[in-house]
Amino acid sequence: MTGSSDYHDHTGANLGTKSAIAKLLAESATATSIVNVSNENPVKSADVTESEREPCVDEKLAKSHVTTPVTAIAKPAPAVVAPVAEPAAGTRSITTTKFAITKKQTSGQSLGKHRFNVGTRYRVCDVIGEGAYGVVCSAVHRSSGQKVAIKKIQPFEHQMFALRTMRELKLLRFFQEMDVCENIISILDVVKAPTYEQFNEVYFIQELMETDLHRVVRSQKLSDDHAQYFVYQILRALKVMHSADVIHRDLKPSNVLLNANCDLKVCDFGLARSLLTAEPGGETGFMTEYVATRWYRAPEIMLTFKQYTKAIDVWAVGCILAEMITGRPLFPGRDYHHQISLILDVLGTPSIDDWYAIGSRRSRDYIRQMPLRKRKDFSKLFPTASPDALDFLQKTLAFNPKKRPTVEECLAHPYLAAYHDPEDEPSVHSLAPEYFSYDLQPRPSAQELRREMWDEIESLPRYI
Numbered sequence: 001m002t003g004s005s006d007y008h009d010h011t012g013a014n015l016g017t018k019s020a021i022a023k024l025l026a027e028s029a030t031a032t033s034i035v036n037v038s039n040e041n042p043v044k045s046a047d048v049t050e051s052e053r054e055p056c057v058d059e060k061l062a063k064s065h066v067t068t069p070v071t072a073i074a075k076p077a078p079a080v081v082a083p084v085a086e087p088a089a090g091t092r093s094i095t096t097t098k099f100a101i102t103k104k105q106t107s108g109q110s111l112g113k114h115r116f117n118v119g120t121r122y123r124v125c126d127v128i129g130e131g132a133y134g135v136v137c138s139a140v141h142r143s144s145g146q147k148v149a150i151k152k153i154q155p156f157e158h159q160m161f162a163l164r165t166m167r168e169l170k171l172l173r174f175f176q177e178m179d180v181c182e183n184i185i186s187i188l189d190v191v192k193a194p195t196y197e198q199f200n201e202v203y204f205i206q207e208l209m210e211t212d213l214h215r216v217v218r219s220q221k222l223s224d225d226h227a228q229y230f231v232y233q234i235l236r237a238l239k240v241m242h243s244a245d246v247i248h249r250d251l252k253p254s255n256v257l258l259n260a261n262c263d264l265k266v267c268d269f270g271l272a273r274s275l276l277t278a279e280p281g282g283e284t285g286f287m288t289e290y291v292a293t294r295w296y297r298a299p300e301i302m303l304t305f306k307q308y309t310k311a312i313d314v315w316a317v318g319c320i321l322a323e324m325i326t327g328r329p330l331f332p333g334r335d336y337h338h339q340i341s342l343i344l345d346v347l348g349t350p351s352i353d354d355w356y357a358i359g360s361r362r363s364r365d366y367i368r369q370m371p372l373r374k375r376k377d378f379s380k381l382f383p384t385a386s387p388d389a390l391d392f393l394q395k396t397l398a399f400n401p402k403k404r405p406t407v408e409e410c411l412a413h414p415y416l417a418a419y420h421d422p423e424d425e426p427s428v429h430s431l432a433p434e435y436f437s438y439d440l441q442p443r444p445s446a447q448e449l450r451r452e453m454w455d456e457i458e459s460l461p462r463y464i
Contacts, residue, residue: 111137116152118191118203124150133161133270138208141464148188148464151204155446155453162449164270165202166438169456171246171269174435176463180426183237185257185267188464190457199454205464206267210260214253217323224386226262227324231392232419233264234317238407242310243427245275249308251316252296253323274431275310277439294339295319295329300401302336303367304360311401314410318396325385341370347399348375354400388415 108117109124114135116124122139129136134153141148155165169190176187189205213230216222222230234256241248250271257265298315300308322330330346333339344350349372350358358364378390385393392415398404405413411420438444438452 114152116150116203117193117201118150122148122150122191122205133164139205141205144464146464147208149206149208150191151206153202153204154200155202156200156450157446159443159446159449162446162453163438163444166449166453166456167272167436168269169204169453170435171272173456173460174244174431175240175428178240178428180428181237181240182263183233183265184240185265186463187460189462190460192454192457196451196454199450202453202457209257209265211258212254213256213258213264213320213324216258217253217327221327222324224325224389227321227389228416228418229262230256230258230264230324231317231321232411232416234266234320235407235411235416236425237264237266238313238317239411239425240428241272242313242407243430245430246272247275247308247310248272248313248316250293250296251313251320252293253320256320273308274433274436274439276430276433277436294333294336295331297339298401299340299343299399300358302340303358303363309401310407311404314396314404314407315401317410318393321389321396322382322393325382325389340367343399344370344373346376346381347397349373350399354403357400357402386415388413391415 108115110116111124111127114127114137116122116137116139118124118139121142123142125138125140127135127137128149134151136149136151139148139150140146153161153165155162172185172187175181175184185206187204188207191203191205193199193201234251238248238251248266248269248271250268251266255266255268257267296316296319298312301312319330331339331342333342344367349370350367355364355367358367378385378394382390382393392410392413395405395413396410410416411422411425433440438449441448444452
């Protein structure tokens with residue numbers, strides 16, 4: 001994605017130049033890669049293992065009593081968003097995941113305590129993110145000079161890490177091969193050991209993005225034009241995913257990557273799932289896995305509705321828009337119970353119809369025992385929001401997932417009229433369940449996934 005040397009809001013406000021942004025990025029030394037290893041919430045990482053995940057409300061009650069620029073837009077993209085250096089205390093690392101393949105691995109390079117066995121094709125530079133799921137460094141592809149992010153993963157330490165890695169690898173490969181949406185992060189290369197016996201690490205190579213939405217929201221006030229443009233691009237990516245019958249399940253600001261010209265890419269597909277591989281009733285496997293950073297989880301994730309739908313991603317979009325408008329998370333819950341309480345504080349006690357839509361009797365009883373709450377006036381909750389933005393928020397943040405709009409309906413909402421162009425909002429074919437064979441097995445072992453992952457990487461084309 002490219003941009004001009006200076007960026008100005010089309011309303012006339014100058015929000016900074018590319019050189020100024022480069023200076024800020026250099027000072028913060030936190031260029032962004034594509035994997036979520038951030039610690040933005042004082043809660044468990046989305047990379048938590050199955051044994052460590054928090055139980056849902058139903059389980060708790062049972063024991064005690066969730067680059068190319070966008071073309072054909074109706075008006076200019078908003079002015080550049082200048083990322084600002086994070087404070088020293090509470091600094092976070094962003095991540096993304098990119099892939100392609102390298103068949104030879106001849107040497108390793110060290111950054112502090114971390115060793116990157118990526119051969120000689122890449123020169124590693126700085127560690128830019130760490131988490132339970134991996135460590136990410138910035139690097140340079142030696143022959144082309146292209147800056148990249150390298151995510152080191154040791155996926156075979158736990159079955160859930162292996163599953164996440166396989167999902168992300170296969171999904172990003174699919175979206176890369178479809179080549180229809182620049183708002184989804186793409187695969188460049190995957191580096192692995194030269195022999196299967198040495199295959200204990202995987203290195204995802206991805207483009208290096210300048211910042212993420214989490215950092216931007218924390219550092220400056222966004223205009224309504226910025227919010228519209230970012231929401232539009234997120235939805236554009238979601239339309240492609242949902243047309244493939246894939247739900248992201250972990251949309252949040254740190255998984256939304258940005259460049260200085262406001263181009264946006266959705267990343268981190270480790271928790272993404274195919275709707276076609278969910279078991280009937282959705283009560284095992286698909287429902288029990290730790291899903292989504294708490295603050296952006298739809299209520300049905302915590303209240304054990306019968307099955308997740310694409311509507312959980314729409315809820316996350318509403319939460320992200322609310323955060324861009326106010327500069328702070330809408331539902332910063334400390335735990336499951338607090339999260340549900342915060343949601344009901346805003347949306348009010350569910351109607352009878354919405355209450356019956358909750359599949360779990362224990363969860364219904366839990367809601368019934370809570371104090372009655374009146375729905376808050378969104379115009380007072382978001383006093384600076386436009387009428388169209390308020391209507392968009394009310395629709396996307398509906399308690400009942402069946403009452404939320406689809407991604408296509410969101411794109412056609414008046415709030416996004418300035419950017420909406422059906423001819424430039426692509427879709428793809430639905431992915432066959434066999435594409436996710438590892439999710440169709442009862443409990444594939446880490447070693448079974450290891451062999452499948454090796455074969456997948458062997459067949460990957462290289463994009464750098």
